[in-house]
Amino acid sequence: MAIHEVRKMIGDAELILQSGKIGKQANGCVYAQWGGAAIVATVCASSNVMEGMDFVPVTVEYNEKFYAAGKIPGGFVKREGRPKDKEILVSRLIDRPMRPLFEPSFGRELQVVPTCVSADGIHTQDILAVIASSAAVTISDIPFHGPVAACRVSYLNGEYIVNPTFKQIEEADLEIVVAGTKDGFTMVEGGADEVSEEVMLGALEKAQGFITDMCLLQEELCKLCGKEKLPLAPLDVKLENAEAIEAEATPLLKVACFKDSKISRGKAIHDVIAQVKANHADQLADETQAKLFAALMDDIQYKLLRKSILDEGVRVDGRKVDEIRPITCEVNVLPYPHGSALFTRGETQSLAVCTLGTAMDEQTYDDIDGDRSEHFILHYNFPPYSVGETGRLTTGRREIGHGNLARRSLEAMVPSREEFPYTVRVVSEIMESNGSSSQASTCGGTLCMLAAGVPMKKMVAGIAMGLITEPQGDNPYGRYSILSDILGEEDHLGDMDFKVAGTKDGITGFQMDIKIAGVTTEIMKKAMEQARQGRLHILSIMEKCIDKPAPLSKNAPQILTMKIPVDKIGALIGPGGKNVKALCAQYGVTINTEDDGTVTIYGKTGIAAEEAKKAVKGITEDPEPGVIYNGVVKSIKDFGAFVEILPGKEGLCHISKLSRGRVEKVTDVLKEGQQIPVKLLEVDQRGRLQLSYIDALEEQK
Numbered sequence: 001m002a003i004h005e006v007r008k009m010i011g012d013a014e015l016i017l018q019s020g021k022i023g024k025q026a027n028g029c030v031y032a033q034w035g036g037a038a039i040v041a042t043v044c045a046s047s048n049v050m051e052g053m054d055f056v057p058v059t060v061e062y063n064e065k066f067y068a069a070g071k072i073p074g075g076f077v078k079r080e081g082r083p084k085d086k087e088i089l090v091s092r093l094i095d096r097p098m099r100p101l102f103e104p105s106f107g108r109e110l111q112v113v114p115t116c117v118s119a120d121g122i123h124t125q126d127i128l129a130v131i132a133s134s135a136a137v138t139i140s141d142i143p144f145h146g147p148v149a150a151c152r153v154s155y156l157n158g159e160y161i162v163n164p165t166f167k168q169i170e171e172a173d174l175e176i177v178v179a180g181t182k183d184g185f186t187m188v189e190g191g192a193d194e195v196s197e198e199v200m201l202g203a204l205e206k207a208q209g210f211i212t213d214m215c216l217l218q219e220e221l222c223k224l225c226g227k228e229k230l231p232l233a234p235l236d237v238k239l240e241n242a243e244a245i246e247a248e249a250t251p252l253l254k255v256a257c258f259k260d261s262k263i264s265r266g267k268a269i270h271d272v273i274a275q276v277k278a279n280h281a282d283q284l285a286d287e288t289q290a291k292l293f294a295a296l297m298d299d300i301q302y303k304l305l306r307k308s309i310l311d312e313g314v315r316v317d318g319r320k321v322d323e324i325r326p327i328t329c330e331v332n333v334l335p336y337p338h339g340s341a342l343f344t345r346g347e348t349q350s351l352a353v354c355t356l357g358t359a360m361d362e363q364t365y366d367d368i369d370g371d372r373s374e375h376f377i378l379h380y381n382f383p384p385y386s387v388g389e390t391g392r393l394t395t396g397r398r399e400i401g402h403g404n405l406a407r408r409s410l411e412a413m414v415p416s417r418e419e420f421p422y423t424v425r426v427v428s429e430i431m432e433s434n435g436s437s438s439q440a441s442t443c444g445g446t447l448c449m450l451a452a453g454v455p456m457k458k459m460v461a462g463i464a465m466g467l468i469t470e471p472q473g474d475n476p477y478g479r480y481s482i483l484s485d486i487l488g489e490e491d492h493l494g495d496m497d498f499k500v501a502g503t504k505d506g507i508t509g510f511q512m513d514i515k516i517a518g519v520t521t522e523i524m525k526k527a528m529e530q531a532r533q534g535r536l537h538i539l540s541i542m543e544k545c546i547d548k549p550a551p552l553s554k555n556a557p558q559i560l561t562m563k564i565p566v567d568k569i570g571a572l573i574g575p576g577g578k579n580v581k582a583l584c585a586q587y588g589v590t591i592n593t594e595d596d597g598t599v600t601i602y603g604k605t606g607i608a609a610e611e612a613k614k615a616v617k618g619i620t621e622d623p624e625p626g627v628i629y630n631g632v633v634k635s636i637k638d639f640g641a642f643v644e645i646l647p648g649k650e651g652l653c654h655i656s657k658l659s660r661g662r663v664e665k666v667t668d669v670l671k672e673g674q675q676i677p678v679k680l681l682e683v684d685q686r687g688r689l690q691l692s693y694i695d696a697l698e699e700q701k
Contacts, residue, residue, distance in 0.1 A: 028140025036120025339452025409509025651689025
């Protein structure tokens with residue numbers, strides 16, 4: 001088989017798409033290289049064909065090999081294991097823009113496997129993985145309405161940077177990934193540090209040029225080596241009596257679809273469908289007819305919902321298009337955790353819990369991008385009971401993806417390690433769900449952190465927006481309506497799911513999935529302004545519950561930090577860690593020392609931490625004349641007592657300095673092991689410490 005490739009210069013390196021050299025048994029395989037980053041992307045289709053499918057059974061399994069970065073996996077087992085969170089997130093990044101472009105009627109199970117085989121730490125491999133995966137499908141024999149591509153855009157020092165380096169991403173005020181076709185973007189995801197809506201819109205516009213170039217490059221490769229597409233497997237039969245069934249079901253569903261709650265709507269719709277189905281039981285005994293009947297019922301609901309919104313401005317729960325459901329907020333709903341909150345918006349509810357830990361509790365990552373750790377962690381759980389169902393309690397791609405969006409939305413407003421030396425973990429337990437539980441997690445996360453005493457820079461809230469469109473003539477957006485705080489039904493039947501989180505002053509988190517091509521700038525501007533108004537409304541309600549950090553919970557660990565001279569680190573640690581271990585055991589604390597001289601002390605109580613801090617200070621500081629120390633009598637001689645004022649540092653308190661009057665014997669005043677306040681009078685030329693019993697000084701006054 002011949003080898004075909006196309007090339008294009010991207011920034012400082014050439015991007016290469018190659019086919020025909022490796023992976024020749026897959027339906028499609030592309031080797032993509034950009035600088036020192038390389039991806040092998042394959043796509044395969046099963047041989048079994050299922051007619052009349054109404055969904056696309058596609059899975060994306062992005063994976064990274066440690067050898068790509070010249071590393072061996074950490075831990076006992078030296079083989080790559082289950083997918084890491086990052087691999088799951090990149091898989092979602094590839095899946096979301098590609099899935100709508102497959103034909104459900106193809107009827108075959110699909111698997112896309114992009115593998116990172118080289119990583120240079122400069123060129124981001126996730127963008128390359130999206131391009132390589134799309135290219136593999138585009139040249140394959142699998143029907144696909146692509147290609148798609150992705151682009152990362154950052155905003156740094158007032159300028160947009162297309163496909164920034166890892167270092168630029170860390171320093172930027174904005175970092176988003178935009179994916180789409182050459183006709184327009186379809187997916188956006190990212191985080192920011194309070195950027196304006198105008199900056200966000202500018203980033204979207206900046207990305208489209210690169211996406212178009214990458215789509216054209218894939219089309220060029222397809223012309224060289226693209227395969228003939230396999231046939232589709234649509235149902236070649238129609239629903240009998242479709243018009244009569246629709247006429248019968250529509251008025252009944254029109255009532256059922258507009259009940260006042262999710263549960264009552266669901267029951268009413270179920271009852272209507274069951275009733276109509278029973279009326280046509282003989283016809284629908286056929287499996288194919290039953291499948292077509294189910295599709296018709298979905299189509300009727302789709303039309304009813306959209307018509308009501310566009311014609312009357314009324315949604316399924318009776319709200320106006322820009323109306324937000326009732327919101328209630330509570331904090332400290334749990335008795336023992338460091339901080340907790342219950343955020344409820346309509347039929348969506350998050351129980352958010354904040355736990356404060358030490359530096360040893362940080363989340364560490366061992367991956368091809370380099371070892372790193374994070375002091376802010378957010379975990380999202382979506383149990384089946386939240387939607388009234390049974391099922392397994394698992395952490396799947398949904399949990400990872402939604403949790404990552406909430407984490408990114410809050411991260412910029414969480415204080416740094418230097419400002420707040422705690423590890424902060426937030427867990428959002430979704431108690432019930434009907435519309436954007438990820439944004440409820442963002443709101444609940446803010447509330448529970450403030451309740452735990454985390455000094456957040458500003459409060460953050462999030463909202464999910466929707467879009468309903470209807471073509472008129474040549475204009476695909478002849479009529480449209482932007483929806484605030486969408487329900488699950490509106491997400492499923494609408495044209496856009498658009499989540500925005502931020503503070504009063506700007507955006508911190510952003511995610512958008514578009515089901516139609518090329519949403520206009522006008523629509524985006526209106527959607528973002530409506531989202532901003534909604535966000536401000538939610539923040540105003542949250543502020544009435546709690547608007548500043550509470551005092552630290554008595555159950556939280558007490559953390560003290562101090563700086564010591566770098567040349568004193570050895571003295572603090574001691575041979576084999578002897579000194580620091582002894583201090584930890586004596587005071588019941590944990591002491592962590594960093595190379596720059598920063599010492600962090602973690603104690604279960606504030607008293608223990610303060611005492612340990614004094615001890616560390618004693619070891620690492622030189623005694624100062626005139627300072628009063630709380631010393632311990634180590635030994636008694638005829639001429640005085642030797643008192644330890646700092647760990648390992650003793651001085652002589654002469655018998656003449658024990659009292660104003662004459663002291664016959666030192667033992668008349670002191671005994672070994674006694675704690676006494678002493679003042680350091682001087683340090684002589686030989687470094688000897690001269691002390692005076694503080695009680696004697698008081699008498700002399």
